[in-house]
Amino acid sequence: MADCKLAAVYPKGLDVSMRIMSWWFIAGVVALMIVTLLQVPPAQAQGMNQTRIINQAINNQSRLAFRPRLVVRDSAGPVDAIDLDSSQRYLAAASRDGLVRMWDLQSGKQVGRVKAGPVRALAIQTGSRVAAIGTGTGDVIIHDMGTGLEIRRFSGHQGMVLAARLSPDGSILATGGADGTIRLWDMTNGVPLATLDGQAGPVAALAFDVSGRTLASGIGRTVRLWPVAGGPPMIMEDADAEVRALIFAADSTLTAALSDGMVQSWQPGNSRKMRGRPGLDGTPSTLAIGKNGTLLLAGDGGAVLLGRSGRRLATIPVGTMAVFAPGADRVLVADRDGRLLLWDSESERRLAQLLITRRGWAIVDAQGRHDGSGPGLLDMSWQTDTEIFEMVNFSEPYYEPGLLAKLLLAPDALLTPDVPTIGDGIAPPPLVRLSIAGAPPTVPGPGRIIVTAQDRGGSISRITLYHNGKALTDRHVADTRDTVENGAAIRTVTYNIDLISGDNHLRAVAAASNLVDSVPAETTITVGGPTLSAEKPALHMVVIGINQYANPLLTLNYAVDDARGLTNWAQQNAKGLFSEIQLHPLYDKAATKRAISDLFGKLQSTRPQDIVVIYLAGHGENSDGSWFFLPTEFGEGLSFPDSNMDRRNIAALRGNLRQAVVTSGLAAHTIQQAVGQIGAQRIVLLIDACKSGSVRDLFEGDADIKSLQMLSKQAGIHLLAATEQDQFAVEVKELKHGVFTYIMLKALTGEADIPPSDGMVSAVELLYYTAEEVPSMAFNKAKSAQFPTIYSRGVDFPLGISSRWER
Known part of the structure; x- marks a missing residue:
């Protein structure tokens, strides 16, 4: 028997939404029409197209009505x-969930995370991914955040470690604990260098001077300067209140932040405090x-x-x-909600928020542009009182790869420079519904689905x-x-579909002119007969590997071996x-x-x-x-830019190369069209592609x-792609x-068969395991940054049998 779970589907809450909005919406439209007409001289008003005035009023009011808020x-x-x-490249944050996470601010990507439990002290070695936790x-655990490996562990404090500071050259780590001791450690071999005790209370603050030869400590109101090489400390005049943080200036002036919010300083070589x-x-x-x-x-009063x-x-x-962030006037501030906020200190304006969830992370700027990990973006949504829009609904106009790095280092590199601010109100996407033409089907075969979209001011x-x-x-x-x-405006599209045995899940989405997607309308039609799960599928693999190109300058080493590895x-x-x-x-x-097109x-x-x-590949x-x-035929007869050419020649060659790419290459939209013609519903696209070397600008790979x-x-498929511009660096000889x-x-x-293990590796498990593991191995083997792109649409399905699973 057929089980059509929903004959006509509207987004949840739609009826309530329309009733709530209708009176307010109509009143707003009328008000805007009156204001608009009053502003037009009577002589001109007679000749104006009143329909245009009304449509403009409706569109303006629709934008005011659609002002979603970000929800995490x-x-x-x-x-x-x-x-x-100190190089301002690596940022680390310890969250209440017990994880320490690190971002590379030059790429705008998270490069590692480790489980550490409660953490109150962090120190990052200059220019590296090594962190003392x-x-x-x-x-105190020394972690290589790039690989996730523990390098060494220092033990000695009794209770919480409250402060950690590395010497400017990174060779010595100083830690202060709730037990009132200060300990010095040799970072190169893990040997304890000294224990400085006798403090009457927890060590709240530590700081090295610029030479690394002097360490300042703050315990209560007492400030001491310790010679790192050994010897008695210089005891400074007590601060006016309890010391909460310390810092040395370049001229060795020591400044303390005090519990009453004041700041106090001591000049070099002088124990007397300044006012x-x-x-x-x-x-x-x-x-x-x-x-x-x-x-x-920064503290409980803001910053x-x-x-x-x-x-x-x-x-x-x-x-x-x-902390100070790279870029002019940039500051990163952590707030009580677990966000890291990027501020422009000159304008006192928030530029973006770095959002951390248990599964991942995302960054969303003031306009609504976003980037982040796959799981992190799934934890974000834009919501109104009646509708919930997943972040993916906004991805076409607002997704900005490398957003964090661009805001800090290269605002001009944004792919989406002129998008309207979501929170201020944007043109709303249409409302969508689904229905079945005729009687609900009972057997597999042809069926007709009707999708209706209603314009709410943003067009269709x-x-x-x-x-x-x-x-x-x-x-x-x-039919359309x-x-x-x-x-x-209403658009109705009728689709001919081939219903299969078992469940047929249908999801309809309409986009506005700004390319923001609607809340989907969804339904499942279940028809009789053997289900797909009862019948083994066939596996079809199109495997392309190219080492040899028409232009020898493009020769690769491992593309064919990689492709053969997949067929094996x-x-x-x-x-x-x-x-x-x-x-x-x-x-x-x-x-x-x-040949590739013929295979599709x-x-x-x-x-x-x-x-x-x-x-x-x-x-x-x-x-x-x-x-x-x-x-393989790309590049024949082409010249490539080099550093000895002048700008005019380089620009001309780049233009020729881009034209050759369009003429000879297989475009993403062509692949999308080819995928759409494939009969199979379960498709995975795997891409291991490197840049040809024609353009290697910092954010070139983001497009x-x-x-x-x-x-x-x-297309509604699963995607896993490595397209980083430094791909050459991560072809590792020992791995073949x-x-x-x-x-x-x-x-x-089998490595991706994550708990609870079922003996199978699914498409989604493949995507997320690879995206998680590649960055650490690329950094470990080649000191290179590589972050695979994943995008998962469609149903999950098994791809392989785990070779290590025991029933």
């Missing part, structure tokens, strides 16, 4: 410790000094920036701790229907009609899962644009229950806003990432593979 699910909790290395047990001056309106917890001598205090004279330069109303730019996760193409469209009902896996590890395995390999000179065409006859894996480039995979993610989103494919093959043979 499953926050990691307040930030208890924060540090930025002071724990609640008294241990205190106003600082923070509250109790401070951190103190930092800028290159020009400005002081940054303030003080000039050398003590004049308050800026006030930030939120925050509990803060497109409608997409997904069947079991995969987007249907234009060939499934039977545009009508007007009660003054609102399919032959050895996947047999028991599939009814048959069909391999379609193309290597080197056989991998022409025509052969997949059109695959069955809905089959699984298709497409693997592309070779060069990839971005041109005209789209990503292109470059076939690739966005283009590929949009391909996955619009690129790092990306090496990790992916490990995942497929």
